[in-house]
Amino acid sequence: MTRVQDACRQIDITLAEIEAKVQPLPRAWLTWRPSADVWSILDILCHMEEFVPYWTGQILAIIHHPDQEWGRTHADPARLEALADTDRRELSDVLASIHNSVASMRDRLLSLSNEMLEITARSRNPRWETKPASFILDHLLVQHVANHSAQIQRNIDQLVSQTTENR
Numbered sequence: 001m002t003r004v005q006d007a008c009r010q011i012d013i014t015l016a017e018i019e020a021k022v023q024p025l026p027r028a029w030l031t032w033r034p035s036a037d038v039w040s041i042l043d044i045l046c047h048m049e050e051f052v053p054y055w056t057g058q059i060l061a062i063i064h065h066p067d068q069e070w071g072r073t074h075a076d077p078a079r080l081e082a083l084a085d086t087d088r089r090e091l092s093d094v095l096a097s098i099h100n101s102v103a104s105m106r107d108r109l110l111s112l113s114n115e116m117l118e119i120t121a122r123s124r125n126p127r128w129e130t131k132p133a134s135f136i137l138d139h140l141l142v143q144h145v146a147n148h149s150a151q152i153q154r155n156i157d158q159l160v161s162q163t164t165e166n167r
Contacts, residue, residue, distance in 0.1 A: 004109045007142045031087045042086040045094045050082035052101040055140045062121040062133040071124040
C-alpha cells in the first residue's frame with residue numbers, strides 16, 4: 001500500500017466516524033459554539049470542506065515546483081471565507097462537498113509514488129521551514145481531519161454535559 005492509499009483509507013475512516021457523530025444531531029447542536037473563540041461543528045466541517053482541496057493542491061505544488069514556497073497563514077482569504085455564514089449551510093450539502101473533495105484528492109494524488117512525496121520545498125510558515133510533500137499528506141490532511149473529528153466530539157461532549165446538568 002502506498003502512503004497516499006493509506007492516507008486516503010485513514011481519511012475515509014475518520015470521515016465515516018464524523019458522519020456517524022453529526023448526522024443524528026439537531027440543527028441547534030451543529031451551530032452551537034462552546035465559546036466565542038471556538039468553532040461550531042458546522043464551522044469545523046466547512047473548514048474541512050475548504051482545506052482538503054487546498055492542501056491537496058499544495059502537495060502537487062511541492063512536487064511540481066519545489067523551488068516555490070508552499071502553504072498559507074491563518075489569515076488566508078479563502079480559509080476565512082469558508083468560515084463565513086456557516087450557520088446558513090445545510091449539513092448534507094457540506095458533507096457531500098467534503099466527500100467530493102476527498103474523492104478529488106484521491107484522484108489527484110493516487111498516482112504519486114512514495115518517492116515523489118519526499119520532494120521538499122520551503123513553507124511560507126516559518127514554523128515548518130522546509131518539509132517534504134509527505135508532511136502535508138500526513139499532518140495537514142490525515143492528522144488535520146483526525147484533529148477536527150476530536151474537536152467535533154468535544155463540542156458534542158460539552159453539549160451532552162450541559163444538557164445533563166440542566167435536567
